Amino acid sequence: MTATTMITVPPRPTNPLDRLRWALTDGWVVGRTNLFHWRRNPGLITQCLMYPVMTVVFGFVFGSAMVVAGGGSYREFLMPGLFGQTMMFGIITTMMVTSSATAKGMTDRFRTMPMAQTGVALGRCVADLVTSVFELIILVVCALLVGWRFHHGLGPALGALGLLLLFRFALVWAGIFFGLILPVEAVGAGYVPLLPLTMLANTFVSPTQMPPWLGAIAEWNPVSATVAACRELFGNPGVVGDSWAAQHAMLLAFAWPAVIMLVFVPLSIRRYRNLER
Amino acid sequence: MTENVIDRWSPAPDPAAGEAVTAARDGAAIVMAGLSKRYGDVTALDGVDLVVPPGAVCGLLGPNGAGKTTAVRILSTLTRPDSGTALVGGIDVTRDPDEVRRRIGVTGQRTTVDDILTGRENLETWGRLYHIGVRTARRRADELLEQFGLADAATRMVRQYSGGMRRRLDLAVGFLLRPQVLFLDEPTTALDPHSRNEVWQVVASMAAQGTTVLLTTQYLEEADRLASQIAVLDHGRMIAQGTPDELKSRIGGHRIDVVLGGDGAVARTARGLARVVGAEPEVDAAASRISVPVRDQVTTLHDVMRWLHDNEVEVEDVAVRRPTLDDVFLSVTGHGADVGRAAA
Numbered sequence: 001m002t003a004t005t006m007i008t009v010p011p012r013p014t015n016p017l018d019r020l021r022w023a024l025t026d027g028w029v030v031g032r033t034n035l036f037h038w039r040r041n042p043g044l045i046t047q048c049l050m051y052p053v054m055t056v057v058f059g060f061v062f063g064s065a066m067v068v069a070g071g072g073s074y075r076e077f078l079m080p081g082l083f084g085q086t087m088m089f090g091i092i093t094t095m096m097v098t099s100s101a102t103a104k105g106m107t108d109r110f111r112t113m114p115m116a117q118t119g120v121a122l123g124r125c126v127a128d129l130v131t132s133v134f135e136l137i138i139l140v141v142c143a144l145l146v147g148w149r150f151h152h153g154l155g156p157a158l159g160a161l162g163l164l165l166l167f168r169f170a171l172v173w174a175g176i177f178f179g180l181i182l183p184v185e186a187v188g189a190g191y192v193p194l195l196p197l198t199m200l201a202n203t204f205v206s207p208t209q210m211p212p213w214l215g216a217i218a219e220w221n222p223v224s225a226t227v228a229a230c231r232e233l234f235g236n237p238g239v240v241g242d243s244w245a246a247q248h249a250m251l252l253a254f255a256w257p258a259v260i261m262l263v264f265v266p267l268s269i270r271r272y273r274n275l276e277r
Numbered sequence: 278m279t280e281n282v283i284d285r286w287s288p289a290p291d292p293a294a295g296e297a298v299t300a301a302r303d304g305a306a307i308v309m310a311g312l313s314k315r316y317g318d319v320t321a322l323d324g325v326d327l328v329v330p331p332g333a334v335c336g337l338l339g340p341n342g343a344g345k346t347t348a349v350r351i352l353s354t355l356t357r358p359d360s361g362t363a364l365v366g367g368i369d370v371t372r373d374p375d376e377v378r379r380r381i382g383v384t385g386q387r388t389t390v391d392d393i394l395t396g397r398e399n400l401e402t403w404g405r406l407y408h409i410g411v412r413t414a415r416r417r418a419d420e421l422l423e424q425f426g427l428a429d430a431a432t433r434m435v436r437q438y439s440g441g442m443r444r445r446l447d448l449a450v451g452f453l454l455r456p457q458v459l460f461l462d463e464p465t466t467a468l469d470p471h472s473r474n475e476v477w478q479v480v481a482s483m484a485a486q487g488t489t490v491l492l493t494t495q496y497l498e499e500a501d502r503l504a505s506q507i508a509v510l511d512h513g514r515m516i517a518q519g520t521p522d523e524l525k526s527r528i529g530g531h532r533i534d535v536v537l538g539g540d541g542a543v544a545r546t547a548r549g550l551a552r553v554v555g556a557e558p559e560v561d562a563a564a565s566r567i568s569v570p571v572r573d574q575v576t577t578l579h580d581v582m583r584w585l586h587d588n589e590v591e592v593e594d595v596a597v598r599r600p601t602l603d604d605v606f607l608s609v610t611g612h613g614a615d616v617g618r619a620a621a
Contacts, residue, residue, distance in 0.1 A: 007407075007409055007413065007417060007453075007454050007455060008409070009379040009407050009408065009409060009454060010408055011375070011376070011379065012375050022408065025405075025408070026406060029402060029405045029406055030402075030406070032402075033391055033394060033398070033402050036391075036393055036394055036398070037393045040393050040434070041393060104387055104388075104389060105385045105386070105387040105388075105389045106389045106391075108355055108383075108385060108389075109383065109385065109389045109403075109450075110406070111354070111355055112353045112354060112355060112378060112381065112383040113378055113403075113406055113407060114375055114378040114379045114407065114408070115406055119406070275355075276356060
């Protein structure tokens with residue numbers, strides 16, 4: 001019963017390098033606990049992968065009936081789109097975990113501690129990116145099983161996966177912001193606006209096969225940039241279109257995540273600091 | 278009305294803002310001076326003053342929506358006040374929240390422990406977030422598990438814990454630092470009587486280690502049991518403060534509730550009982566209930582029963598009970614605790 005351990009909490013560091021280390025430590029500790037969830041509750045990962053894996057099967061079954069703009073196999077065309085869509089759906093996980101942690105008072109407890117302001121958000125990034133790596137590995141294996149191939153070697157293929165993770169990383173920050181402002185029930189309905197957003201892109205159909213006005217929107221969709229860049233790097237068909245957006249997919253695959261982060265990193269940190277429910 | 282109550286009842290006048298700051302320099306653990314906070318149209322706190330000396334356990338008593346949680350949120354750096362000063366350990370919560378965060382522990386109304394983690398993992402994780410080092414966090418986790426009676430459950434996932442165990446683990450997280458000041462927001466809400474008792478023991482043991490505790494509660498019994506100082510909040514205003522004994526002598530200790538069988542005789546019975554006990558009873562005519570304050574339980578109960586018998590009053594129920602928050606409000610403000618307003 002006698003407490004013997006002397007506890008001294010160090011003051012939060014002031015120089016930038018120590019601050020960064022402090023934030024990264026917090027991020028790792030928070031992220032680590034999230035990873036326990038996957039390990040101890042494997043059902044979660046099944047839930048997460050149900051939809052993309054089903055779609056891989058769907059692509060396998062219907063693939064032969066679909067025509068790809070510019071020619072080529074639909075299965076080869078579809079898979080990068082599916083990878084992109086899965087990254088985009090990941091934002092639901094981010095929002096869900098953030099929103100329910102806030103509803104449970106967990107976020108408030110973090111806020112009463114001498115943690116780095118970015119610590120919790122970085123934790124989310126660690127957890128969600130590790131999850132996404134696993135999702136991508138499983139999807140790639142499934143895709144290879146149904147006949148998808150990458151044609152430019154391992155380096156560019158890994159580069160494509162890197163672009164997908166960059167996109168996901170940017171979306172983590174958007175997810176944190178919306179998770180902090182939306183109640184859990186609203187987040188649960190997140191698929192309703194998100195599903196059309198992922199379809200109104202080059203994921204399933206090439207924008208050149210859409211009505212011009214719709215095609216233009218689809219080409220400028222951030223997920224389209226990442227998917228088109230991936231197709232290029234994988235050597236998959238469907239890299240067509242002569243609009244500026246279609247021509248500069250690789251550039252946009254970096255620019256869009258940068259823009260998303262430029263907007264949502266400050267927004268989510270400010271929201272975290274001034275959280276009031 | 279409210280001002281009168283404070284004059285009549287508080288042993289010392291509430292400190293003005295200037296005096297409060299001086300008190301903090303003299304080492305008070307918590308100071309609230311003229312603290313106000315509005316949420317839209319709702320005034321959550323309206324110029325609240327309170328000084329808690331180091332090592333004290335202060336019970337912040339009031340119904341839902343009285344402003345208790347808002348006070349705790351401001352003191353624990355979660356919310357900024359609109360005006361007024363809040364000091365914790367002598368440090369201004371709005372000017373230097375990080376310094377305050379190094380000195381406090383907070384346990385809110387909801388348990389914030391992670392279901393999928395074991396009890397030990399939860400404590401270790403929160404400990405590491407205080408940057409006290411992995412080894413220290415581990416040692417402290419074991420100590421707390423022992424102290425809070427969770428050593429046997431240390432390696433079980435929290436989702437297998439009972440409600441009382443989770444609450445104790447949550448309190449242990451709040452007590453990780455053995456903090457200078459600990460805030461407990463309704464620590465026993467939604468617990469069964471057995472678990473409530475365990476929490477009370479734990480809170481008492483934390484206070485015994487020198488931590489200043491500010492706890493909010495809707496239960497007079499809880500404040501009486503744990504607190505050395507009680508402050509009563511109503512509509513965001515401090516309507517009374519003092520020691521539990523002062524509060525109890527003000528409201529007259531236990532009550533005898535008499536519920537009449539027939540109707541019509543309530544007023545007459547109330548007048549009769551007033552003469553018997555020598556104090557004014559509270560009457561709830563709609564429920565035919567008369568509530569009399571009691572000094573000496575047994576003698577008074579005997580006198581009341583004899584009077585009821587002698588006067589052939591038809592009685593449905595007689596019960597001796599502890600005073601409640603409602604009784605405090607009735608005696609201090611003249612109206613019952615007005616429960617269920619929006620601000621919390």
